[in-house]
Amino acid sequence: MTGDSGGWAGMGWDWTDAEGIRRRLDAGADPERWPGGRPLHRAALYGSPEVVAELAARVADVDALENGVTALWEAVMSRRPENARVLAAAGADPWRESIGGWSPGRLSLAGPTPDLFPAPEGIRLTGAERAAAEEARRLTAALGVFPVDGTGLACVAGIDAEEAVRRLDGRPVDDDFVDELREDPYAYDMDETLRIVGVTSVPGGCVVTQPWGYAPQMPGVLTRLSAGTVCYGLYANPKSGNQGGIARDGRMEGGDLHPGGGPDVHDSPSEVLASYLYRHDPVAYSCARTGLRPTDRRAVVGPADVWIELPRAGLRSR
Structure with a gap:
């Protein structure tokens, strides 16, 4: 009897124990169903090659879909x-098209293992993709x-730090205070520290940063910064993961985004590529989305x- 768990009771995200997986399967565990999704998809993400091979040999269709993608994807x-x-x-x-018209094989051409699969004639990256x-x-x-x-960012295309300060109506803050604040930001009242942000020009635009809070991603900040351009905000929430938002020409265009996460089924080809290139790298992803080209992490x-110190009112929403 496998019960409602399909024989996978107690399985979490570790799918590396080939002998343990084999014992479960031999005892009747369902290779097609696990309470958290399809076992082969979980093994593709979190398992060992031995576990992947064991499951692949037992499923009816190695290219079965979960959330619109295959285990190979x-x-x-x-x-x-x-x-x-x-x-x-x-x-x-490898050449079955999926999200954004990409196949796993063509997507791999852009990554660290471009020779992962022998490419058929005519399958290549475009110049823009390269x-x-x-x-x-x-x-x-x-x-x-x-x-x-705990870091908040706003990556703004096409304007420098001076213009960003003007748009935010920011007041310069004494460097000695900032040095003390950066040593221990949580020793201060959050209502005070949340209003302090750094602004830095980089090739392609500028970055507004707050290493201890979410202020740069507040809608009022993003919309002011994005007048006539585009701005991508990130808050690396230590409790719930990376949160993103995008503003264009003074209006919020998208929220509840997941910079550095996987692509969404409705993403465009360029968004899918960016999700692959910057997987688990939310800061680089945020910079890339607006064309910023920083040369270091400063x-x-x-x-x-x-x-600068932000004004007290009007930046949380707009």
Whole structure:
């Protein structure tokens, strides 16, 4: 008896124990159903190649869909090349088109394993797609890896720090106070610290940053900054994950976005590519969405070109 769990009771996100998985399957666990989704999709994301091979040999269709994508798509999108190779060897189709018209195979041409699958004649990246992939490699290397939990950002195209300060009606803040604040921002009243942001010019525009809070992503900030241009906001919420919002020409265009996460089924081809190139890198993704080209992480972590105090009213919504 497998019960409502399909024989997978107690399974979480670790699908690496090939012997344990095999015992469950031999005892009647359903290779097609797990309470959290399809077992093969979970293994493609979080499992070992051995587990992927075991499940792929037992499912009716190795290219079955979950949320509109195959297990092979999940393996490619999550940068699990060994799992992807096992799925392809089991009969999964690398060239089956999916979200945004991309296939897993063509998407892999833009990533770190462009030789993952032998490409059929005529399957290649466009010039614009190659340029996006090259910029992603440059941008992620320039920013590097650093903790972002609790950080708020607004990436603004086409204006410099001086213009951003003007649009926000910001008042310069004493550098000594900012130095103390950055040492321990939580020693101060949040109503006070939430109004302090840094602004830095970068190639392509500017970045408004707050390493300790969400103020740069507030709708009133984004809409003011986006007049005549586009602005992408990020708050790396330590409790609920990365939250994004986009404003264009003074109006909010999208909210509840997930920078650095996987693509949505309705995303455009360029949005799908960006989700792949900047998977789990919300800061680089936010910069790329507005065409910013920082050469290091200073615009994010400081010291900023200028630190300012935002006005007390009118920035939370608009």
